[in-house]
Amino acid sequence: MALGRHMRVIESKNSRYKVKIFCRFYSMSAIHPQTSQHLSLPLLPYCNKHKLLGSSKLNLLKSTHNSDPHHRHEPSIIMTPIYSNIPAHGTVLDIGGSDMSTSVRDRLLAVLLDSHAPGTTPVMPDELLYNDKGLAIWAEIIFTPEFYQTADEIAILARNSTEISDYIPQGVTMVDLGAGYVDHSFTDLRKVENLLAVLEKRRSSSTYLALDISRVSLKTNIDMLTPMHKNVTCAGLWGDFNRGLSWVADLDPAIPRLFLSLGSVLFNDSWDTAVANLKRWASLMRPQDLILAGMDGHTIQNHREKIWAAYHAHPDLYAKFWSNGFAYANELLGEEYLRDEDWECCAELEDHEGRHRFFFKANKDVAIGDKTLPKGFEFEWFDSHKHDEEDVLKMCEEAGLSVIKSWHAPDSEMRKSSVLSALHCLFTGSNEC
Numbered sequence: 001m002a003l004g005r006h007m008r009v010i011e012s013k014n015s016r017y018k019v020k021i022f023c024r025f026y027s028m029s030a031i032h033p034q035t036s037q038h039l040s041l042p043l044l045p046y047c048n049k050h051k052l053l054g055s056s057k058l059n060l061l062k063s064t065h066n067s068d069p070h071h072r073h074e075p076s077i078i079m080t081p082i083y084s085n086i087p088a089h090g091t092v093l094d095i096g097g098s099d100m101s102t103s104v105r106d107r108l109l110a111v112l113l114d115s116h117a118p119g120t121t122p123v124m125p126d127e128l129l130y131n132d133k134g135l136a137i138w139a140e141i142i143f144t145p146e147f148y149q150t151a152d153e154i155a156i157l158a159r160n161s162t163e164i165s166d167y168i169p170q171g172v173t174m175v176d177l178g179a180g181y182v183d184h185s186f187t188d189l190r191k192v193e194n195l196l197a198v199l200e201k202r203r204s205s206s207t208y209l210a211l212d213i214s215r216v217s218l219k220t221n222i223d224m225l226t227p228m229h230k231n232v233t234c235a236g237l238w239g240d241f242n243r244g245l246s247w248v249a250d251l252d253p254a255i256p257r258l259f260l261s262l263g264s265v266l267f268n269d270s271w272d273t274a275v276a277n278l279k280r281w282a283s284l285m286r287p288q289d290l291i292l293a294g295m296d297g298h299t300i301q302n303h304r305e306k307i308w309a310a311y312h313a314h315p316d317l318y319a320k321f322w323s324n325g326f327a328y329a330n331e332l333l334g335e336e337y338l339r340d341e342d343w344e345c346c347a348e349l350e351d352h353e354g355r356h357r358f359f360f361k362a363n364k365d366v367a368i369g370d371k372t373l374p375k376g377f378e379f380e381w382f383d384s385h386k387h388d389e390e391d392v393l394k395m396c397e398e399a400g401l402s403v404i405k406s407w408h409a410p411d412s413e414m415r416k417s418s419v420l421s422a423l424h425c426l427f428t429g430s431n432e433c
């Protein structure tokens with residue numbers, strides 16, 4: 001019996017086979033060796049979503065087409081894994097982006113309607129801020145001079161993309177987690193374009209997939225990148241991180257993958273949450289896969305003013321950002337429950353957590369349907385964690401990732417303090433799918 005490389009026969013009795021499946025989805029056909037006729041194969045693949053591993057009973061029916069004893073050979077089975085299709089150059093593939101609003105709405109309702117344990121502050125989903133309009137405002141914010149993180153990452157990529165590309169295997173598929181949006185009226189340099197330009201010049205055939213929740217931003221980015229690249233296929237994946245994770249898990253294992261986490265996407269959380277999140281991506285990785293992760297290594301203790309300025313030098317832009325988030329929340333609630341003027345925007349730098357956090361306080365009783373949020377009710381929205389290089393190394397170790405190289409921003413302050421923004425090239429060599 002011919003089985004694909006992701007299958008093993010673990011039990012065979014008469015014409016019944018138990019087959020172990022090492023990958024998630026298969027198309028299946030069985031062909032009788034003599035008659036070349038397709039046979040009926042009732043296969044019920046068992047799929048453990050997380051481990052992508054399971055066993056399944058395969059009832060292989062002996063041919064009923066020919067009773068001639070010379071023809072009583074086992075039919076051969078061709079099992080072809082169904083892998084994720086790489087979208088075509090210049091396109092955006094919907095991998096769940098169009099039905100994501102329900103889960104964001106559920107999390108929003110939980111903040112507004114659930115009861116919260118004393119001493120805890122509910123957290124509004126960041127996804128409310130990153131809709132099509134919100135991401136355009138965010139693009140304005142990150143290109144203000146005080147928002148050093150963007151300038152640092154651009155500088156690191158501009159200086160080191162040639163060296164970084166030496167680590168990138170031929171035929172790679174890059175998935176840019178939370179790719180964001182860049183309006184060319186702010187800059188003509190995209191972070192990632194530095195790297196793509198090197199790959200393009202090397203005529204290295206590769207694929208760049210921007211993953212994000214805003215379809216408009218994806219479309220804008222991909223429309224911009226497509227004419228610039230012939231050797232690098234550029235396309236978008238419209239969906240959230242969970243959908244991205246499943247989609248990526250089903251990529252052909254022969255294709256090496258590079259997960260890009262620019263703008264601190266993967267490390268921007270409290271220690272345990274960030275490590276748990278890193279582990280989810282690390283668990284997918286095969287030996288040739290890599291993560292290239294940017295992380296803001298400025299610490300609250302050493303860079304208070306610089307960090308504060310990044311989030312407070314342009315209150316008008318942030319006001320637009322929040323206002324758009326409230327408007328999107330109301331759209332999902334179907335009623336204008338959240339009004340800008342009812343909420344005071346507060347912020348602080350927390351030394352113990354190592355983060356900047358925004359939080360909102362109701363300045364009067366706020367009715368949400370039958371429920372009233374009392375004056376003084378607080379929710380958090382949009383915190384920014386800072387982890388220096390030592391932290392990043394420890395977090396990676398906990399997540400089972402090795403850091404193979406780090407590049408730092410060419411900042412004069414580097415001489416004074418330990419580490420500023422950095423890009424880390426991470427990899428793990430376990431868990432083959």
Ligand SMILES: C[S@@+](CC[C@H](N)C(=O)[O-])C[C@H]1O[C@@H](n2cnc3c(N)ncnc32)[C@H](O)[C@@H]1O
Binds near residue numbers: 130191211212214261
């Ligand atoms: C801090 S920005 C980083 C943007 C970009 N990588 C950069 O370096 O500037 C976070 C990005 O993640 C996206 N995002 C937020 N929540 C997401 C989710 N649940 N799934 C996928 N993308 C998400 C946002 O739309 C935004 O583009």
